[in-house]
Amino acid sequence: MKVFHKPRLQLTEKSVRGYKVLVSIISCILNGTLSSSVKAVLLIAASVSQMALAGVRVIELAGLAPAPFCGMILADFGARVIRVDRTKAAVSMDSLARGKQSVALNLKNPRGAAVLRRLCVQSDVVIEPFRQGVMEKLGLGPEELLKENPRLVYARLTGFGQNGCFAQSAGHDINYLAMSGLLSMLGRSTEKPYAPLNLVADFAGGGLTCTLGIVLALLERTRSGKGQVIDASMVEGSAYVGSFVWKSRNLGLWNHPKGENLLDSGAPFYDTYRTSDGKYVAVGAIEPQFYQQLLQGLGLDSADLPPQLSSSDWPEMRKIFAARFASKTRAEWEQVFDGTDACVTPVLSLDEVASHPHNQERGSFVQDTQGEESPRPAPILSRTPAAPSLARDPFIGEHTRVVLEEYGYMPAEVEQLLEAGAVECGRAKARL
Numbered sequence: 001m002k003v004f005h006k007p008r009l010q011l012t013e014k015s016v017r018g019y020k021v022l023v024s025i026i027s028c029i030l031n032g033t034l035s036s037s038v039k040a041v042l043l044i045a046a047s048v049s050q051m052a053l054a055g056v057r058v059i060e061l062a063g064l065a066p067a068p069f070c071g072m073i074l075a076d077f078g079a080r081v082i083r084v085d086r087t088k089a090a091v092s093m094d095s096l097a098r099g100k101q102s103v104a105l106n107l108k109n110p111r112g113a114a115v116l117r118r119l120c121v122q123s124d125v126v127i128e129p130f131r132q133g134v135m136e137k138l139g140l141g142p143e144e145l146l147k148e149n150p151r152l153v154y155a156r157l158t159g160f161g162q163n164g165c166f167a168q169s170a171g172h173d174i175n176y177l178a179m180s181g182l183l184s185m186l187g188r189s190t191e192k193p194y195a196p197l198n199l200v201a202d203f204a205g206g207g208l209t210c211t212l213g214i215v216l217a218l219l220e221r222t223r224s225g226k227g228q229v230i231d232a233s234m235v236e237g238s239a240y241v242g243s244f245v246w247k248s249r250n251l252g253l254w255n256h257p258k259g260e261n262l263l264d265s266g267a268p269f270y271d272t273y274r275t276s277d278g279k280y281v282a283v284g285a286i287e288p289q290f291y292q293q294l295l296q297g298l299g300l301d302s303a304d305l306p307p308q309l310s311s312s313d314w315p316e317m318r319k320i321f322a323a324r325f326a327s328k329t330r331a332e333w334e335q336v337f338d339g340t341d342a343c344v345t346p347v348l349s350l351d352e353v354a355s356h357p358h359n360q361e362r363g364s365f366v367q368d369t370q371g372e373e374s375p376r377p378a379p380i381l382s383r384t385p386a387a388p389s390l391a392r393d394p395f396i397g398e399h400t401r402v403v404l405e406e407y408g409y410m411p412a413e414v415e416q417l418l419e420a421g422a423v424e425c426g427r428a429k430a431r432l
């Protein structure tokens with residue numbers, strides 16, 4: 001029996017009331033006084049109504065990574081997210097599909113584009129992940145959609161933004177990070193710049209920043225009653241996330257070449273070290289009082305070492321620290337440093353991270369019904385916490401029929417759209 005890492009919810013008066021509703025619904029279900037469809041709707045309503053974005057309806061046009069992440073965050077916090085997939089696509093590459101439904105539309109078929117317009121008229125947000133100008137070519141640009149639904153938040157998530165000489169160029173995370181200026185700062189002094197996975201532009205400066213824009217626009221709409229267009233450029237989002245680098249230049253934090261500064265692997269007290277068992281620890285002992293505890297744990301005396309901030313001595317100091325860390329296993333160093341202020345932590349692998357006592361105590365990772373482990377949504381809202389779906393991801397077109405009928409199409413109309421190739425209904429495929 002798999003033990004799921006359930007996020008620990010802070011129960012308060014409102015959430016207790018919400019859960020009482022849930023309990024009474026479940027008791028009706030158990031004594032069979034509700035039909036199955038009513039049961040499902042009530043259960044979902046009761047759980048979703050607790051969340052911050054309950055009632056928000058989002059149309060996410062299927063994209064590569066940034067837009068799916070934005071959609072997943074919105075779904076995690078209670079929004080209803082319908083992903084619009086292409087027809088004739090074999091499988092979805094959206095690995096961030098948690099909590100979404102899938103409708104397959106051929107937007108190049110005018111009847112398929114008309115379906116999207118109808119979905120957007122009855123929705124709060126549309127997220128488009130395409131190159132600048134693609135939606136206009138489809139007749140689905142902001143002009144058209146905001147005319148039909150002035151309350152629509154129209155989020156455009158691109159690499160270079162909606163204008164500028166690169167706006168029409170293809171690119172990926174590393175390109176946007178390079179254009180933001182930040183990539184030039186990343187990497188050890190002996191290495192060429194390297195991108196930290198596709199985390200900064202795709203996710204921090206892309207999907208997450210776009211989500212912020214959507215939530216800000218929804219908040220503003222509560223006053224104005226109006227939607228607006230969000231131009232989310234991953235170049236600018238990345239640079240914005242990295243504002244500290246620009247704003248702290250006058251503090252002298254980045255005066256040295258790449259990889260020789262305090263926070264970019266230059267300082268020996270802010271780096272990683274290999275332990276005797278081939279694992280690593282991370283050291284972040286910046287302040288003098290924490291640095292002293294680091295030396296104490298390493299069995300070193302500051303009198304025998306150069307001053308902490310003597311950057312010309314940092315290479316030598318690093319060698320001394322490296323030799324000490326190489327003398328014990330990671331677990332042994334955890335015994336030495338856990339619970340101290342030496343700012344030394346184990347570098348945990350993806351397979352270890354959920355079971356680390358701290359992360360387990362907080363329920364920082366969840367496991368879905370397919371056994372897949374992933375991070376719980378963050379941050380935790382005390383009264384209306386996210387409750388991520390634990391159901392399997394949708395198959396392409398799995399919800400086409402139910403969504404179109406919910407949005408006002410008669411069954412016969414859906415059949416006509418299917419025959420015209422404007423929409424497609426997916427069949428649930430057994431997971432291999």
Ligand SMILES: C[C@H](CCC[C@H](C)C(=O)SCCNC(=O)CCNC(=O)[C@H](O)C(C)(C)COP(=O)(O)OP(=O)(O)OC[C@H]1O[C@@H](n2cnc3c(N)ncnc32)[C@H](O)[C@@H]1OP(=O)(O)O)[C@H]1CC[C@H]2[C@@H]3[C@H](O)C[C@@H]4C[C@H](O)CC[C@]4(C)[C@H]3C[C@H](O)[C@]12C
Nearest residue numbers: 064065085086093106107108130131158159170171172173
């Ligand atoms: C998992 C890998 C991705 C990792 C993340 C990566 C590192 C990133 O950085 S993702 C961020 C990319 N940039 C952006 O999102 C910025 C904005 N978008 C763009 O600039 C562009 O979309 C683009 C450059 C990303 C792609 O350009 P492209 O020319 O392909 O598309 P657009 O110009 O946007 O036009 C879209 C056209 O599509 C039409 N459309 C859209 N929806 C519909 C619809 N419903 N119906 C009909 N038509 C539709 C639209 O009209 C446009 O048509 P026109 O062009 O005629 O106007 C993944 C990275 C690569 C993947 C692999 C790769 O794709 C090959 C395999 C493909 C296979 O299907 C699956 C397996 C793959 C191996 C695949 C696996 C993974 O997904 C990748 C590795």
